[in-house]
Amino acid sequence: MIVQRILISAPYAVALVPAEIPDAPGPGEVLVRTEATFISAGTELANYTALDPTVYRPGTWNAYPWQPGYANAGRVVAVGPEVQGFSAGQLVYSFGKHASYHTQKPHDPMGLLVPVPDGVSAEVAAAGRMAGVAITALQVSSVQLNDWVVVFGLGLVGNLAAQFFQLAGTRVIGVDPMAERRALAQRVGMPHVLGGSKEEVAEGIRALTGPDGAMITVDAVGDARVIEQAASVTAPFGEVILLGSPRAPYEADVTPIIRPVHWKWVTFKGALEWKIPRHPTRGVRHSTAGNIATNFELIRRGRLKVAELISHHIAPADIKLAYDSLLHDKEHWWGVVVDWT
DSSP states (O other): EEEEEEEETTTTTTEEEEEEEEEEEEEEEEEEEEEEEEOHHHHHHHHHTTTTGGGGOOOSTTTSOOOOOOOOOEEEEEEEEEEOSTTTTTTTEEEOBBSSEEOOOSSSOOOOOOEEETTTTTHHHTTHHHHHHHHHHHSOOHHHHHHHOEEESSHHHHHHHHHHHHHHEEEEEEEEEEEHHHHHHHOOOOOOOSSSSSHHHHHHHHHHHHHHOEEEEESSSHHHHHHHHHHEEEEEEEEEOOSOOOOOOOOOOOHHHHHHHHHOOOOOOOOOOGGSSOOOOOOOSOOOOHHHHHHHHHHHHHHSGGOOOGHHHHGGHHHHHHHHHHHHHHTTTOEEEEEOO
16 A cells, blocks of 8 residues: 655655555554654754764664654554554654554564553553653663653653643753743643753752752753753762763763762762663563553543643644754744654
8 A cells, every 4th residue: 555654765754654464464564544743853964964874874773764753543444364462543652763654563572562551542642752762861860759850851741641640740941042831831731940050050959959959850841951060060979861862062071970970979870771671671660561551541631731742733734844943943833742643
């Protein structure tokens, strides 16, 4: 069958193009008709703009031409032989690309297909993908009840990370230079938000936490300058959680980053979501599939606010408008659902 998919062919070149896939799923496969996908701004824009240089390296996961997307919710059309637990018409979530139809191998070790519970719409399920990115910040930390936590960067991932830390019983401060992002964080229940210069932010943090700073700080931006800022306001024996993926080069004196490690016994921890296994594994507390189920339950119960983080819905043909707006109009564009219905 002929399907439509989004393809990035070169820097700033993205379009909706046709592609052909089999009419029926093969053994172990499920054919899904997409209802909604969600744009992961950090990853997709890094490859759209060639900020990640591996787009030019043949054989890499994101080499041009590259098909973006890993947040997909749709309906099962057909189930192939050797597949159990799925049926036609079922709403499911996967790491499927931005495409009108796709196949998944739910029982493959690297496959993933999760039923979406009643009460969670396709668009919210797709947008909930960002919660899967954010939750590892909490899970890799040593946070304790009532700790002070500072999240730097209140885009979708940072906002959701802050929500998770609040659900864990901590006191959270959100930091972002954009007023609209701070306002959005307040609308989903974050009481403390800060903006301004590095010095003003540090002063505001210590006015709340006391002179030592926060026990946990989180870089949800993926910027080495932010990591340095986070380290400077981390309390003795605290942790700096690296949630964002640093990509842009940054040259500076490393002493301000190393000093807290030596003098304040601060620990740096990576929180990239691929740290944990895809499926439940004996001896490992968390898994991607388990996190997705947890996130859907929190969304269904109204504990995790995701629908409020959607700023725009677009048709697939408007993907370039969405990418360019996410790049250049961050005050107004932050959470974009692609509607495939």
